[in-house]
Amino acid sequence: MTSTLEPTTTAHAKAGDPHLTYEERLRTLSRASVEQHFDAFVDIDWDNPDFAIDPTDERWILPEIDVLGGHPWYRGLPKDEQIRIGLYRQANVTKVGLQFEQILIAGLMNYALALPNGSPEFRYSTHEATEECHHTQMFQEFVNRSGQQVQGGSRFFRTLGPVLPLAARLVPFAFFYGVLAGEEPIDHVQKSVLRAGDDMHPLLQRIMQIHVAEEARHIGFAHQYLEHHAPRLKRSERAALSLIVPVIMKWLCNEILVPSKQAQRDMGIPDSVMKDLYWTNPESQKFLRDLFGDVRMLADQTGIMNPVSRRLWRALGIDGRSSRFRSQPASAAA
Numbered sequence: 001m002t003s004t005l006e007p008t009t010t011a012h013a014k015a016g017d018p019h020l021t022y023e024e025r026l027r028t029l030s031r032a033s034v035e036q037h038f039d040a041f042v043d044i045d046w047d048n049p050d051f052a053i054d055p056t057d058e059r060w061i062l063p064e065i066d067v068l069g070g071h072p073w074y075r076g077l078p079k080d081e082q083i084r085i086g087l088y089r090q091a092n093v094t095k096v097g098l099q100f101e102q103i104l105i106a107g108l109m110n111y112a113l114a115l116p117n118g119s120p121e122f123r124y125s126t127h128e129a130t131e132e133c134h135h136t137q138m139f140q141e142f143v144n145r146s147g148q149q150v151q152g153g154s155r156f157f158r159t160l161g162p163v164l165p166l167a168a169r170l171v172p173f174a175f176f177y178g179v180l181a182g183e184e185p186i187d188h189v190q191k192s193v194l195r196a197g198d199d200m201h202p203l204l205q206r207i208m209q210i211h212v213a214e215e216a217r218h219i220g221f222a223h224q225y226l227e228h229h230a231p232r233l234k235r236s237e238r239a240a241l242s243l244i245v246p247v248i249m250k251w252l253c254n255e256i257l258v259p260s261k262q263a264q265r266d267m268g269i270p271d272s273v274m275k276d277l278y279w280t281n282p283e284s285q286k287f288l289r290d291l292f293g294d295v296r297m298l299a300d301q302t303g304i305m306n307p308v309s310r311r312l313w314r315a316l317g318i319d320g321r322s323s324r325f326r327s328q329p330a331s332a333a334a
Contacts, residue, residue, distance in 0.1 A: 033127035095152035107168035181252035230302035
């Protein structure tokens with residue numbers, strides 16, 4: 001076990017070594033999953049008094065780096081209401097993340113079912129599924145202890161959830177882009193919160209640290225898979241994916257980051273504030289564009305970014321400069 005993020009980051013960097021073959025990179029990721037992994041009920045001291053969830057704790061106030069937390073409407077609320085909304089918001093985002101990872105686990109199992117003997121993708125897929133199972137346990141335990149009756153994603157997302165894993169077997173290339181559509185936004189947000197260094201609740205901080213550490217490998221695998229398999233795409237498949245991928249990106253980003261109608265009502269967010277937050281004001285528009293710098297880079301690399309698809313990325317509000325390298329910090333310019 002490890003309690004720091006550095007070993008995982010180092011393993012991920014090695015997996016991206018351009019001198020390694022695809023199979024060698026996956027073996028590197030698999031070794032890292034054996035040597036540096038977490039258990040939801042070993043690596044979090046749930047009964048530590050410092051980790052207790054007090055619904056009046058001011059550390060549940062959302063940081064200004066959060067899209068909702070930085071909005072004037074939220075900042076102008078009484079402190080006890082900021083705390084109430086903050087705790088609910090953290091629990092609901094965690095529940096959505098749990099639901100997404102349940103779909104991901106089922107998808108990975110569908111994908112692995114068709115893999116041949118000796119496939120390095122089989123081993124890493126099952127390592128990732130194991131880690132994601134621990135994440136769902138970790139997330140659900142947090143939700144349970146928060147006392148918040150959250151539903152997570154929209155009704156549409158939850159209804160469609162059991163069907164989505166079939167995409168991993170039928171259209172694996174689109175599935176792994178869908179993986180990034182869910183993982184990149186939450187990874188970006190959690191890294192930003194951790195880097196900001198605000199006074200956050202230690203239980204939430206520990207959960208984020210574990211999730212960021214292991215998601216680095218999962219995101220790395222999706223990138224490696226897509227880069228490796230892209231040359232095998234037919235021209236028609238490439239054209240279709242160029243239009244499908246940005247739609248998947250925006251949809252799943254909204255499911256994870258935009259409160260559902262039920263969550264909006266429970267938190268008491270006015271419609272006018274929702275419209276301004278997601279995604280009308282310049283700050284939130286820049287935040288949305290920044291989420292997908294790495295994915296735009298990958299779309300360039302895999303040949304599914306073209307003049308037509310660029311217009312679609314722009315229409316969806318997720319266009320912008322592509323990253324020059326993975327996890328490149330976004331510029332401060334709006």
